[in-house]
Amino acid sequence: MADYHYRQTKGAAEQxxxxxxxxGTGGDENQFFDVAGELLAGARVVAPRGDVSEGGALRYFxxxxxxxxxxxxxxxxxTAMTAFVEARKxxxxxxxxxxxxxxxxxxxxxxxxxxxxxxxxxxxxMHPLIPFMPPDADFAGKRVLITAGRHDPMAPAAVTQGLSxxxxxxxxxxALFWHQGGHELRPExxxxxxxxxxxxxxxxx
Numbered sequence: 479m480a481d482y483h484y485r486q487t488k489g490a491a492e493q494x495x496x497x498x499x500x501x502g503t504g505g506d507e508n509q510f511f512d513v514a515g516e517l518l519a520g521a522r523v524v525a526p527r528g529d530v531s532e533g534g535a536l537r538y539f540x541x542x543x544x545x546x547x548x549x550x551x552x553x554x555x556x557t558a559m560t561a562f563v564e565a566r567k568x569x570x571x572x573x574x575x576x577x578x579x580x581x582x583x584x585x586x587x588x589x590x591x592x593x594x595x596x597x598x599x600x601x602x603x604m605h606p607l608i609p610f611m612p613p614d615a616d617f618a619g620k621r622v623l624i625t626a627g628r629h630d631p632m633a634p635a636a637v638t639q640g641l642s643x644x645x646x647x648x649x650x651x652x653a654l655f656w657h658q659g660g661h662e663l664r665p666e667x668x669x670x671x672x673x674x675x676x677x678x679x680x681x682x683x
Contacts, residue, residue, distance in 0.1 A: 482526040482562050485511050489522030489570070495678050496572035497521035498563055500583025501528065502605075502663075504535035510578060517672050518576060519679040524566050526559070528582070538586035544632060545609045552589060559586055560594045567597075574678055578602040578671065580663055581632070588612075588641070595620070595648075600678060602671045605661055607633040608641050617650035623674040624652070625667040627659040 485507045489495070497518045501509035507525040514523040528536040530551075539555040540548040567575055577598045579587035584606035591598055595615040602623045622645045626638045639654070646652040655670045 482529060482559075483507065484524055484526040484562075486525070486566075487515065487523045489572070490520035493571050493573045495521040495574040495576050496567055496570065497523045497576045497578070498566065498587075499523065499525045500538065500577070500579035500587050501525070501536070502579075502581035502583050503532065503537050505580075505583070506536055510580070510583075513668065514578065517578070517668070518675045521576065521679070522570065522572065526562060528586075530555075537582045539582075539589075545607055547609065549610070555586065556589050556593050559590050560597065563590065563597060564594075574599040576600045576675065576678060578604070578675075579606075580604040581606075581661070591615075591617075600675070602674060603641075604663060604667055604671075605630060605633050606641060607637060609637065612641075612644055615648055617645055617648045620650045621674070622650045622652045623655065623671060625655045625657075625670055627661060627664075628656050629659060630661045632661045 497514055499510040499514045507527040511525045528538040530537045530540055540551040575598050577587045584603040588603055588606050588608055592612045595617050600621040604625045624642050628635050642652055642654040657664050657666055
């Protein structure tokens with residue numbers, strides 16, 4: 479299950495950040511691949527393809543309805559994705575491991591963080607929905623940006639705020655960015671992500 483199909487680029491240097499990007503439902507490894515290089519210049523970009531099909535739409539774990547997750551399947555997928563990211567990290571010597579995900583991609587990224595809080599140094603979670611209580615974890619020294627729509631019908635604002643409070647309450651340097659729309663990804667979110675990730679960009683020799 480950990481043998482995900484993925485695209486990758488070579489980083490600008492041996493210690494360039496490893497930047498793992500996760501697509502939303504119906505997307506694939508191409509959804510954020512090109513923009514990732516703009517958001518975090520010089521990084522080694524890795525984009526895994528979700529291996530669950532929901533009516534032909536690719537996802538990272540199963541669900542039975544909107545916000546109703548198959549928790550047994552999610553647990554298996556967390557284990558598989560954690561192993562995948564750890565394997566990509568072991569292929570080099572990245573000075574940071576950074577993640578970005580949208581919608582279902584944000585959900586698997588957040589779930590991996592809950593299980594392995596030391597794996598990612600910084601993450602961007604765009605329109606996440608975590609409809610369960612995350613476990614206690616230590617995110618001291620980690621950075622998290624959450625972006626969301628105040629009128630998102632899929633990810634209620636109160637649940638998003640709760641996730642932000644969770645990360646902040648468990649030691650992460652946490653930022654929450656709202657736009658006035660729904661579940662759509664807006665340019666201002668990407669600009670916010672670029673500003674958040676900019677300090678991590680590789681300085682080329």
